[in-house]
Amino acid sequence: MALKFRKVQRKVMVGEEKDQVKTYAVAKASGYCDMEKLCELVSNRSAMSSADVKAVLDSLNWAMGLELRSGNIVQVGEFGNFRMSVRSKGAATEDEFNASNITKARIVFTPGLSLRRSNGQIRFEEDDVKVVIGEGSGGGEEERPGEL
Numbered sequence: 554m555a556l557k558f559r560k561v562q563r564k565v566m567v568g569e570e571k572d573q574v575k576t577y578a579v580a581k582a583s584g585y586c587d588m589e590k591l592c593e594l595v596s597n598r599s600a601m602s603s604a605d606v607k608a609v610l611d612s613l614n615w616a617m618g619l620e621l622r623s624g625n626i627v628q629v630g631e632f633g634n635f636r637m638s639v640r641s642k643g644a645a646t647e648d649e650f651n652a653s654n655i656t657k658a659r660i661v662f663t664p665g666l667s668l669r670r671s672n673g674q675i676r677f678e679e680d681d682v683k684v685v686i687g688e689g690s691g692g693g694e695e696e697r698p699g700e701l
Contacts, residue, residue, distance in 0.1 A: 554676075555677060555678035556580055556676065557580075558579060558581060558677055559581055560576050560577070560578065560679070561579045562574050562575070562576050563575065563577055588610070589603075591610075592604075592606040592607045613629075617629075621635060621637050624637065629665075631665040631666060632667075632668065633663050633664040634662070634665070637659070637661070638659050639657065639659075640655070640656050640657040640658075641655045642654045
C-alpha cells in the first residue's frame with residue numbers, strides 16, 4: 554500500500570521567493586486506526602488479549618501524562634521520546650516575563666530509530682484530486698488532528 558498525496562499550490566510567504574506560488578505535496582490520510590483496531594493488531598502479535606493491550610495502553614497514557622507534567626522526557630524504548638514544549642508571548646525584559654506569558658503547551662514526539670527507518674520504506678502515490686490553491690508558507694505539512 555502507498556501513502557497518497559495531493560498537490561497543493563501555496564504562496565511563499567518568506568525568503569527570496571516570497572509571493573511566488575509553488576506546488577507542494579500534502580500527505581492524505583486514508584482513514585483512522587482507532588484504539589480498538591490498534592489493540593486488536595497488537596494482540597494478534599502477542600500472547601495478550603485485546604483487553605489486556607488496552608489496559609496497558611491506558612496505563613501508559615496515564616503514566617506518560619504524569620511524567621510529562623513533571624517536566625520529564627518520556628522515553629518509550631525504540632518507539633521514541635515524548636517531551637513538553639511551550640509557546641509564549643515575549644516580554645521586553647527578563648524581569649517582566651512570568652508564567653502568564655506562556656500561551657500554549659504541547660507534546661512533541663520524536664520517533665525512535667525503527668520508526669524513522671520505516672520512512673525509507675514508504676511508497677508514494679498521487680491522489681486523484683485536482684490541485685488546491687491555498688495560502689501558507691509551503692513545506693507540504695498539514696495540521697495535526699487533535700494537536701494540543
